[in-house]
Amino acid sequence: MAKIGKRLKKAVASVDRNKFYALDEAVKTVKTNATAKFDETVEIALNLGIDPRHADQQVRGMVQLPNGTGKTVRVAVFARAGKADEALAAGADLVGADDLAERIQAGEINFDRCIATPDMMGVVGRLGKILGPRGLMPNPKLGTVTPDVAGAVKAAKGGSVEFRAEKTGIVHAGVGKASFSEEQILENVRAFVGAINRAKPTGAKGTYIEKVSLSSTMGPGLKLDVPALVAALQG
Structure with a gap:
């Protein structure tokens, strides 16, 4: 069994495992322990009352x-x-067509988000077995297959989270x-949980958001x- 260091022991001791924290107190404690x-x-991390094996209980966005x-x-x-030029001007790190596909097939996957114009999906489709398992496959529902590549690049760089x-x-x-301020973290958490709440699938029954933890x-x-x-989000 791995030994627990003094720093982690002190952090664990400061947390009440049986307590359900208000968001602001949780953020303050997490920052203190970091x-x-x-x-x-x-x-x-959110535990949802869904079974993603069913098509009407999938949560993605x-x-x-x-x-x-x-x-x-x-x-x-x-x-x-022109779209390649727009992507570069917006700050894209890698831009290409068949040449980019060849690099990815050769194992060069040094990026975190992949965006494509609709006309490029014939090329991108051939990379499904490589990009799909890594969660990198462009998807129109997520705004990563779009003619507005500049907007998509800026969103990705600016903090959009899938x-x-x-x-x-x-x-x-x-x-x-x-290192963020408490207020910045609070705003981000509210935005994220709000998005999950709005993404509630039609097949979800009973309690949707069952547990939430922050660390x-x-x-x-x-x-x-x-x-x-949840009440604060709805209020």
Whole structure:
């Protein structure tokens, strides 16, 4: 069994495992406990009352966090001619067509988000077995297959986060950095949970958002008061 360091012991001791925290108190505690030698990511996990194996209980979408993620996002764009120029001007890291596809097939996958113009999907479609399992396949429902490549690149760079429920019905994501102010993290968490709440599928019955926890990369998780959190969003 791995030994628990003094830093983590102190962080764990500061958390009441049986308590359901108000969001503002949870954020304050998570920031206090994020004492690693790097800027820890603030992570959220939601347990949803869904069975993603059913088509009418899938939860997937994109949300723009008001304060970004604090992470540098590398963006690849499949586009030609003028659209390629627009993507580059907007800050895309990689832009190409068949040449970009060849690089990806050769194992060069050094990007975090992939965007394509609609006319490029014939090329991108051949990469499904490579991009799909990595969650990088462009999708019109997520705004990553679009003629507005400049807007999509800016959104990706500015803090848009994709979410998708796993087989167990859990959604998790990074919602900022420990160096963010409490208010910035609060705003990002509210935006993320609000997007999940709005994405409730038609087949979901009973309690939709069952559990929510907040933590930093190296810190203990805190359970949030879900009814209060949802009520605040609706209020």
